[in-house]
Amino acid sequence: MPDNALTDTPVPPPPADTVAYGFGARLKRAVTGDASTPLVFLGNFEVEEEWARGEAGLPRVSAEGGVAVVNRMDEFALLLGGEDDHVVLKSAPDPDYLDHLRRLGLGLSTVHVVREQVPAHTVTRDALADPGLLATLRRLGARGARLLPHGASAPEEELADRAGIALAVPGAAVAKPVNSKVYSRRTADLLGLRQPRGWGCTTLDELDTAIEAASALLDAGRTVLVKEAYGVSGKGIAEVTESRRLARLRTMIGRSARKSGTDRIAFVIEEKVAKRADLNYQFTLAGDGSVHLDFVKEALTEAGVHKGHRFPPALSARQLDEIGTAARLLGGQLAADGFYGVVGVDAMVDPEGGLYPVIEINARNNMSTYQTRLQEHLVGPGRCALARHHPLLLGEELDFAAVRRLLGDLLLDRPDGSGFVVNNFATVNAGATAEGPHHGRLYGLLVADSPSRLGALDAAVEERVRHLGPHRSEGNRHDH
Secondary structure (H helix, E strand, O other): OOOOOOOOOOOOOOEEEEOOOOHHHHHHHHHHHHOOEEEEEEOOOOHHHOOOOOOOOOOOEEEEEHHHHHHHHHHHHHHHHHHHEEEEEOOOOOOHHHHHOOOOOOOOOOEOOOOOOOOOOOHHHHHHOOOOHHHHHHHHOOOOOOEEEOOOOOHHHHHHHHOOOOOOOOOOOHHHHHOOOOHHHHHHHHHOOOOOEEEEEEEEHHHHHHHHHHHHHHHHHOOOEEOOOOOOOOEEEEEEOOOOHHHHHHOOOOOOOOOOOOOOOEEEEEEEOOOOOOOOOOEEEEEOOOOOEEEEEEEEEEOOOOEEOOOOOOOOOHHHHHHHHHHHHHHHHHOOOOOOOEEEEEEEEEOOOOOOEEEEEEOOHHHHHHHHHHHHHOOOOOOEEEEEEEEEEEEOOOHHHHHHHHHHHHOOOOOOOOOEEEEEEEHHHOOOOOOEEEEEEEEEEEOOOOOOHHHHHHHHHHHHHHOOOOOOOOOOOOOO
C-alpha cells in the first residue's frame, strides 16, 4: 500500500463497541478476536524512525544519551499487560520498583530480558540478536500467544518471522502508510473533519504548489509548520515565519529527494493556529470494524514535545460528543484501509472552544496507552490524575530504593490514596556511562481527589526530585 493510501470515498463509520470490557481484555478481543489470548508486549518506541528510513527529511540533531533513554522507554510495556501476558525488556526491572507496583495491587506480566542490551538499539534489535529469546518466543507462539509491538515496522516483522510468533496487529505495509501525517491530513479532508489550513505533499510538484500557497500566508503575517510525515517528539518539524526560509527548506527537501533518486516525498505544510489546549484521545479499533473510545486527555506539550497528560479534561458534553463522532469516522476509514488495533489521535481546542478533532493520527500505542491500566486501577470517579516526567542530571546510577526514601510519603501506597506512582524507572539510568554525569527521566502518575490537591502533590514531588540533581535535561525528547 503506498504512503498516501486512502480509499477514494469516505466509508460509513463502524458501530461503537459498547461492551464493558477492561482495556486489556478489549485490546485482546480487538486484535485477536479472543479476550483470553496471551500477548507479548514489545516497547519499540519511536518506531517512526524505522518508517522514515529512505524518506526525504529535515535536518536533525540527536544526542546519544537521548537515544538511550528513549530506548529504555520499553519498560512502559511492563504496565500494559496482565499476569497471563508477557513483556520483552532490555534489562530486568529494579526489584524494589516491582515491589512498588505490586503493593498497589497490580498484577504484572512475565518478564523476558534480552541477553545483551545495546543502549543505541531498540528492544526489537536486541531481541533479534538473542537466540535464546527467539526460542522462548517460538514456544509462546506455539501456545497461541501473539506479539504486540508499540508499532509494527520491518524489524518487528523480522522478529515475528524468526521467532515463529504471529503479530497481533497489521504489519508495516499497512502500519507505515496509515501513520503518515499526509494520511492524517487527507483522511480528515475526506471525512470533512476540521483542521488547520494545510496541504499534504507526496511529490515535489505538490510541494511547490503548497509552498506557493503557504508563502501567501507568510506574507499575511501568519506562521506555517513544515512537518515530515514520520517526525516524532518535536523532531522533523520546522516553524516558519519567512518566505525565504520556506524556500531554503524546499531546496533541502529537493536535494534529499534527488539523493534518493525519486521525486516522491511525504510532508505536510499547515498554518499554525491559535489554541487553548492540546488533546489526546484513544480508541480501540477491532478486526470486525467496531470502535471503542477509550479515553480523552489533555496533552501537555512544550515546543511540540510531549510532556505529559492531565485527565479528565475540562471538556463540555458537546465537545466530547464531537470527539466520539470523529473517532467513529476515523475508525471506519482506518478499517477500510486495513488497520486494526490501538489508535491515538492528537487534537486541539481553539481559543473559542471549537475543536480541531484531528491534527495527527497515531495508529500505534501512544504514551497515554501505557497509563491505561493505572488509570483503570487508580483513577476512579471523582479522582483526577497528572502523568508527567522529571528530567534528571545524575552523577551516578540511582536505585529505586533511593527514590523511595527521597519521595517517602509522596509515593502512592494504596489504590484509593493520593500520591505519585512511578510508571517507568529504567529511563532514570538509561543514559549512564563511565564518563561522568548522565541525563535521565523519572516518569510517574500523580493521583488525587481534587485538582488543587493534584497541583500541591505535583509541586511537592518536583521539589523533592530537585535533590536528585540539576533539573534541566538537554537532548532528551520523547513520544506520546
